[in-house]
Amino acid sequence: MLTENRPLFSYSSASIRYVCVHDLAGARMALQVADQAGYAGCVGLLSPQGAVAFMGVGWWQALVSAVAESASRTFVHVLDCGSSPAGALMALRCGQQAAILRPQNPQYEAVSALYAQQKAELLPQRPSSFNFIMPLSGISSLVGYFAHGYCQHQHPENNVPDTRQKKDCSI
Incomplete structure (x- = not known):
């Protein structure tokens, strides 16, 4: 299995290009396109x-396991838990080594301490990512993301994706 289910702090955050995937086909396509684009860095699959x-x-674990069976490269994966400490x-x-939990939650610090105790990483917000939604017409944009670093950002005031293509993806 090629998945790297280990803490993200073992990677520099700038060296991971995240792709938000919604299904198995999209996750497999993201890794395949990264290979085709010649991207040598770490690919992060984001729920x-x-x-x-x-x-x-269970869905996320099954998806990641299925992707790992046919993957030709290593990858990390992050499950977005929204505002659910449970x-x-x-x-x-269940063994997830990287997850997202909104810090506005009163239990955030306690959950974060448990993640640290297990040498896992709890992120307070979603990293910048490419939101890959099928159909396959989005593949050319995904190639640009891996080849040139274009990504989508969340607009901080209204929490709506800003879909303009940008070079600087280090929010």
Whole structure:
């Protein structure tokens, strides 16, 4: 299995290009396109926003396992738990080594301490990512992301994706 289910702090955050994937086909395509674009850095598979609540930990683990069976490169993966501390704890218990939990949650510090104790990483916000939604017409944009570093950002005031292509992806 080529998945790197280990803490993200073992990588420099600038060396990971995240792709938000919604299904198995999209996850496999993201890794394939990274290879085709000649991207030598680490690929991060990112679940949809708040996915733990509507897709579950089991879904994410099954998706990542299926991707790893056919992957030709290593990758990291992050499960977005939204504002659910229970979801973040379930993910940790199931072996997830990287998750997102909104820090506005009163239990954030306690959950963060448990993640640190297990040498896992709990992120307070979603990293910049390319939101890859099928159909395959988005592949040319994904190639640009891996080849040139273009990505999508969240607009901080209204939490709506800013889809303008940008070179600087280090928010």
